[in-house]
Amino acid sequence: MCTTCGCSPAAAHHHGHDHDHQHDESQRTTRISIEEDVLAKNNRLAAFNRSLFKEKQILVLNLVSSPGSGKTSLLERTLRDLSGRYRCAVIEGDQQTDNDARRIAATGVPVRQINTGAGCHLDAHMVMHATEAFDLDNLDLLFIENVGNLVCPAAFDLGEAHKVVVLSVTEGEDKPLKYPQMFHNSGLMLLNKVDLLPHLSFDLAQCKEYAARVSHQLAILEVSASTGQGLGAWYEWLAKELGR
Numbered sequence: 001m002c003t004t005c006g007c008s009p010a011a012a013h014h015h016g017h018d019h020d021h022q023h024d025e026s027q028r029t030t031r032i033s034i035e036e037d038v039l040a041k042n043n044r045l046a047a048f049n050r051s052l053f054k055e056k057q058i059l060v061l062n063l064v065s066s067p068g069s070g071k072t073s074l075l076e077r078t079l080r081d082l083s084g085r086y087r088c089a090v091i092e093g094d095q096q097t098d099n100d101a102r103r104i105a106a107t108g109v110p111v112r113q114i115n116t117g118a119g120c121h122l123d124a125h126m127v128m129h130a131t132e133a134f135d136l137d138n139l140d141l142l143f144i145e146n147v148g149n150l151v152c153p154a155a156f157d158l159g160e161a162h163k164v165v166v167l168s169v170t171e172g173e174d175k176p177l178k179y180p181q182m183f184h185n186s187g188l189m190l191l192n193k194v195d196l197l198p199h200l201s202f203d204l205a206q207c208k209e210y211a212a213r214v215s216h217q218l219a220i221l222e223v224s225a226s227t228g229q230g231l232g233a234w235y236e237w238l239a240k241e242l243g244r
Helices: 021-056 071-081 099-105 124-133 180-185 194-199 204-214 231-242
Strands: 059-065 088-094 111-115 141-145 162-168 188-192 219-222
Touching (some): 059 071, 059 231, 071 088, 071 099, 071 141, 071 188, 071 231, 088 099, 088 124, 099 111, 111 124, 162 180, 188 204
Parallel strands (some): 059 141, 088 111, 162 188, 188 219
16 A cells, blocks of 8 residues: 555555465455545644634635646636635645745745655645645635646645636546545546647547536536637636625
């Protein structure tokens, strides 16, 4: 079991045929126990975060996607467009570099970088410490840009109000079926880069149908960070979640 990402024992361990089955079962039981302990600890800290965010009346969104979806560009555009309307801050998660954090800082919004090293996701403990960099009494919106990965971040609650999954039309329309836990656990899907649809074979209707199969509650908005298409609906969704 990978205790860094919480992958299941079946995914983290390959069984051969020349082993002692009793010993193998003992190892498997140990891995499951460790995984449960890791997730239980994370969930306790996530509950603490959620309680704090509720007390401070901060809307916290966990932005998740595969690499290259345009998540950072979408966030940059959002922060600039909402400047003066909401008090925002960003937690940036990456395995290495602070490239995205520097891009976000250029918008004038407070940002805190978390480098996970070999880790493939953020966890509630990391977020808890990252929030110490912000004045929580003067925030309306906190965006957490998670590590680019559609697997591991799905299992880890950070204390957010919603996961927002960003899927670009340059990816396959079957992503919701390939990574169902992520799409099932998300409250909103932003279909990004829709300005490129005339140049692609991406089946928009099929993608939406696949997403609906995974979760009937998943809201879907079509957007383009580069042209601004659909961003009005995204901002209306944010305003509704904020109650303003």
